[in-house]
Amino acid sequence: ELQWSLLRRGEFSQVNGIILQKKVCDCWDKIWNFQAKPDDLLIASYPKAGTTWTQEIVDLIQNDGDIEKSRRAPIQLRQPFLEYTNMTYWGINEANVMPSPRTLKTHLPVQLLPPSFWEENCKIIYVARNPKDNLVSYYHFQRMNKLLPDPGSWDEYFQTVLAGNVVWGSWFDHVKGWWKKKDSHSILYIFYEDIMKDPKCEIRKIMEFLGKNLKEEVLDKIVYNTSFDIMKKNPTTNYLNEITMNHKISPFLRKGIIGDWKNQFTEAQNKQFNEYYEKNMADTSLSFCMEP
Ligand code: A3P
Numbered sequence: 001e002l003q004w005s006l007l008r009r010g011e012f013s014q015v016n017g018i019i020l021q022k023k024v025c026d027c028w029d030k031i032w033n034f035q036a037k038p039d040d041l042l043i044a045s046y047p048k049a050g051t052t053w054t055q056e057i058v059d060l061i062q063n064d065g066d067i068e069k070s071r072r073a074p075i076q077l078r079q080p081f082l083e084y085t086n087m088t089y090w091g092i093n094e095a096n097v098m099p100s101p102r103t104l105k106t107h108l109p110v111q112l113l114p115p116s117f118w119e120e121n122c123k124i125i126y127v128a129r130n131p132k133d134n135l136v137s138y139y140h141f142q143r144m145n146k147l148l149p150d151p152g153s154w155d156e157y158f159q160t161v162l163a164g165n166v167v168w169g170s171w172f173d174h175v176k177g178w179w180k181k182k183d184s185h186s187i188l189y190i191f192y193e194d195i196m197k198d199p200k201c202e203i204r205k206i207m208e209f210l211g212k213n214l215k216e217e218v219l220d221k222i223v224y225n226t227s228f229d230i231m232k233k234n235p236t237t238n239y240l241n242e243i244t245m246n247h248k249i250s251p252f253l254r255k256g257i258i259g260d261w262k263n264q265f266t267e268a269q270n271k272q273f274n275e276y277y278e279k280n281m282a283d284t285s286l287s288f289c290m291e292p
Contacts, residue, residue, distance in 0.1 A: 004246045007146045018109060018169040021147065024083045031083050031092055036116040039101040041210070042124045043079065046174045047107050047167070048137035049129040050192040052252075054206075055079055056237050057195075057226050058103060058125065061207050065218040067225055071236045078236075082106040082114075087147070088242060107168045110177035118185060125206065126178045129192035130288040131171050131277065132261035132270075135161050139264070140250040147244045158269055162276060172280040179286045193258050193289045199223045228256035259292040 013025035024031070036042075043058060045051040055075050063069040072078065076089040082104050084091030095104055106113065117124070129137075135157075142151040148167055151157040164170040182189050188209040195202040200223050207214055214222075224230065231237045232253040239245055239252040265273065281287070 001246060001248065003243055004146065007244060009150055010147045012149065012167065015112060018112060019165065019167050020083070021167065023086055027085050027092070030085075032112075032114055034082065034092060034095070034114040034116060036114065036120045036122050037100055037102070038120045038122065040117070040120070040122045041101065041103045042082075042117060042122055043103065043105045043127070044110075044113070044124055044178060045105075045107060045127045046129070046134060046171055048134055048141055050127045050195065051105060051107075052237060052239075053192075053195065053226060053231070054125060054127045054190070055103075055105060056231060057203055057206055057222065058210070060222045060225060061203070061210055061212055061214065062103070064212075064214060065221045065225075067221075070225075071234065074236045074239070074241070076239070076242070079103045079105050083108055088244070109169050109174050110181045121186065123209065124185070124187045125209065126182075126187055126189045127192060127195075128175045128178075128189065128286075128288070130258070130290040131175075132265065132273065132290050133192075133258060134171060136261045136264045137254065138166070140254055141252075144246045144249040144252075145244055146246075154264060155269075158265075158273075162272075176281075176284045176286060179284060191288070196258055199226070228253060232256075257292065259290070261290070 011022040012019055013022045014020065015025055015028050041058070043051065043054050045054070052075060056070070059070045059075070059078060060067070080090040080092070080095035080098065082092060082095060083106060085093060095102060139151050139154060139157045142148045142157070151160070160166065168174065178187065179189060181187060188206065190202055190205065200219055203219055203222055207219070240247060245252060
């Protein structure tokens with residue numbers, strides 16, 4: 001904790017108008033020129049949409065539900081974070097040398113994904129979460145994670161979000177961009193709320209997308225081992241040993257529910273956000289469930 005309090009917040013810059021960590025911008029050429037392989041699997045998301053949850057589900061499916069195998073290492077050292085470099089996580093350097101088949105994670109908006117993923121026709125799973133819960137989760141994550149900007153007060157953060165000044169760009173552009181891409185590429189687009197409401201159904205969808213065929217009892221085991229309570233206790237999925245994170249301020253697996261935004265948004269903010277949402281979602285067929 002002392003170490004955390006002494007750490008400085010990261011620095012930020014932009015690539016094509018998208019705010020990213022400076023370390024990411026500094027090696028942008030290397031990221032943009034990343035060479036994907038046809039059997040790579042990419043898990044893409046806006047930050048705090050349920051990435052880790054999806055990562056753990058995928059890893060368990062790939063390992064036929066074997067928890068010993070899935071707990072071989074912390075999740076941030078199993079599936080490289082594509083655009084990360086010089087951090088404690090595995091990033092592009094580890095991805096470049098790891099044996100295939102590789103599973104990678106990214107938060108890049110669709111227009112910034114290295115073109116080789118499209119050229120090699122890689123399978124991609126995109127997970128999206130309703131914007132209100134997503135932003136509340138992001139707010140608390142920025143409070144506890146020194147790799148991201150200090151969000152200030154919730155009221156300040158709310159304005160920052162509406163102005164689109166968030167790392168990895170606007171939630172709206174992110175979810176809409178990936179949604180559109182799904183018409184021309186093999187993307188399984190899933191929702192946090194659906195996994196919450198019927199985990200087995202969504203896990204089966206992912207299994208089929210990966211071309212696997214697991215027994216019912218294995219699926220049940222994966223449902224159990226990817227529940228919020230189990231993942232919170234699992235040292236390979238709770239990010240407890242990341243020095244940039246202070247879980248006393250807000251734990252990584254914080255609440256894991258639908259509708260926590262009701263505890264955070266004021267009535268006026270909710271009204272303002274609803275109007276903003278209507279305006280920004282008018283040009284898409286994509287829609288979200290925000291109610292538990
Ligand atoms: P909250 O802050 O709302 O609790 P990401 O992995 O993309 O950073 O997303 C983190 C969010 O997903 C956090 O949301 C976290 O609690 C939630 N989450 C992680 N694992 C989960 C699980 N097994 N069930 C429900 N929510 C989960």
